[in-house]
Amino acid sequence: MANPPTARTLVNRAKRVQMNYAALDEMRQAMADGLLNLGLRVILDATAHAPRDPAAAAARGVKMMADTGFVQVWAGGKRVGGVWGTRPRGVAVPKDQAVLIVGFQSPLSHFAEFGTIKEPAQPFLTPALMRNIPNAGDDVKAAIAKWASRGGRRAPAAATVAARLVNTLNAGTLDIGGGE
Amino acid sequence: MTLADPFGKLLTEIRDDPAVAAITTRIRGGEPGPGDADWVVDKTTGAKRYKNSFVVLSLLGRSRLKRAPLQEVRLVARCYGNTYQGAEALAGAVSDAIHAVGRRVSAAGVVIFGSFDDGGQGTSKDPDTGQPVSMFVIQVGALTELLP
Numbered sequence: 001m002a003n004p005p006t007a008r009t010l011v012n013r014a015k016r017v018q019m020n021y022a023a024l025d026e027m028r029q030a031m032a033d034g035l036l037n038l039g040l041r042v043i044l045d046a047t048a049h050a051p052r053d054p055a056a057a058a059a060r061g062v063k064m065m066a067d068t069g070f071v072q073v074w075a076g077g078k079r080v081g082g083v084w085g086t087r088p089r090g091v092a093v094p095k096d097q098a099v100l101i102v103g104f105q106s107p108l109s110h111f112a113e114f115g116t117i118k119e120p121a122q123p124f125l126t127p128a129l130m131r132n133i134p135n136a137g138d139d140v141k142a143a144i145a146k147w148a149s150r151g152g153r154r155a156p157a158a159a160t161v162a163a164r165l166v167n168t169l170n171a172g173t174l175d176i177g178g179g180e
Numbered sequence: 181m182t183l184a185d186p187f188g189k190l191l192t193e194i195r196d197d198p199a200v201a202a203i204t205t206r207i208r209g210g211e212p213g214p215g216d217a218d219w220v221v222d223k224t225t226g227a228k229r230y231k232n233s234f235v236v237l238s239l240l241g242r243s244r245l246k247r248a249p250l251q252e253v254r255l256v257a258r259c260y261g262n263t264y265q266g267a268e269a270l271a272g273a274v275s276d277a278i279h280a281v282g283r284r285v286s287a288a289g290v291v292i293f294g295s296f297d298d299g300g301q302g303t304s305k306d307p308d309t310g311q312p313v314s315m316f317v318i319q320v321g322a323l324t325e326l327l328p
Contacts (some may be wrong), residue, residue: 090301111307114256114315115238117217118308120210126254126317127241134243 026147028098029080032073034143035100036081038136039071042102045128050104051112065112068105073098102129183244186253186322189286190278190295191237194257197277203270206234217260217309230262230311233270240317244324253320254298264303264312271300271314278318289326295319 050066057064072082077095079087093099103109104125115121187209194200195207206216216234221227240254257274261267279297286292300316 108307110301110315113240114258115211115236116308117212117260117306117311121238121240121256123238123240123256130241130243130252130254134246 025076027144028075030143030147031098031140032075032080034140035098036071036073037143038132038139039073039082039100039102042128042132043069043071045131046125049124049128051122051124065104065106065109068109070103070105072101074101183251183324184290184322184326186290186292186320187237187239187255189290189292190255190318190320194235194237194274194277197273199273200270200277203273204233204235206232208234208236210236210238212236217311219309219311228310233261233266235259235270235274249324251322251324253322255318255320257316257318259314260306260311261314267303267312267314271316275316285327289328291323291327293321
């Protein structure tokens with residue numbers, strides 16, 4: 001029969017950082033919610049400031065560039081929020097990160113943003129992003145607080161170690177190291 | 181007290197970079213200069229031949245920290261070349277001129293802590309003239325106040 005763990009072993013186990021991946025996934029979902037809120041704020045701001053040319057759009061028979069904004073949130077390598085299904089080429093969505101993509105679907109949008117030889121730059125997306133980024137933490141914090149209020153819990157591995165420590169104390173089998 | 185603008189310092193650095201200067205000395209702020217975007221039509225093939233390579237820098241936006249006198253400025257460098265390869269080579273030279281360059285102070289007292297190439301999207305054609313252009317974003321960290 002195996003000897004009960006010593007106090008030193010229990011303390012060392014409790015000290016060890018243990019990740020609760022299930023809770024982490026929930027937290028990543030909360031982060032994704034926060035990022036989606038941020039993205040919606042950015043896209044509304046950018047849409048309000050984007051240049052509009054209804055006559056050109058009508059002549060080409062397409063939507064106005066300003067109305068083609070989209071938001072996507074990716075977490076765990078999958079799209080978890082937003083609209084417009086295709087991920088823009090060149091945007092990496094690593095499985096261990098939450099990624100927010102804000103953009104305009106129109107192929108002319110980058111020319112409006114950056115300018116052309118005959119038209120000066122009329123940036124609308126970058127300024128919207130820079131206006132909203134300073135408060136990005138509030139969106140994510142609010143979403144994580146909501147997650148916590150729904151029952152975010154302590155890591156079960158740490159709780160298990162604590163319970164074992166209490167049980168050992170109650171059973172009187174705690175080795176306090178007096179023999180060393 | 182005016183908000184310090186690192187735009188001019190960046191433009192000067194790009195213009196004075198030997199690799200960029202070997203390709204072009206036409207580094208513009210805001211819009212192309214007169215004659216920059218000229219072309220001739222090749223009589224044998226009928227294709228456009230662009231006369232110049234040039235760079236146009238434009239300010240995209242800035243954000244200031246709330247308390248510290250710091251700002252993050254974002255610019256776009258539009259690098260026009262005679263060919264697609266020329267535009268890409270020019271964009272590479274401009275990127276090398278400013279990417280991961282540390283702190284410096286301009287003669288006017290503008291303090292830049294660092295500048296970085298923040299990514300581009302490859303080469304495309306300018307919708308107005310059809311000239312090949314490669315664009316990328318430049319991120320600059322700078323002081324909001326001029327050094328006395």
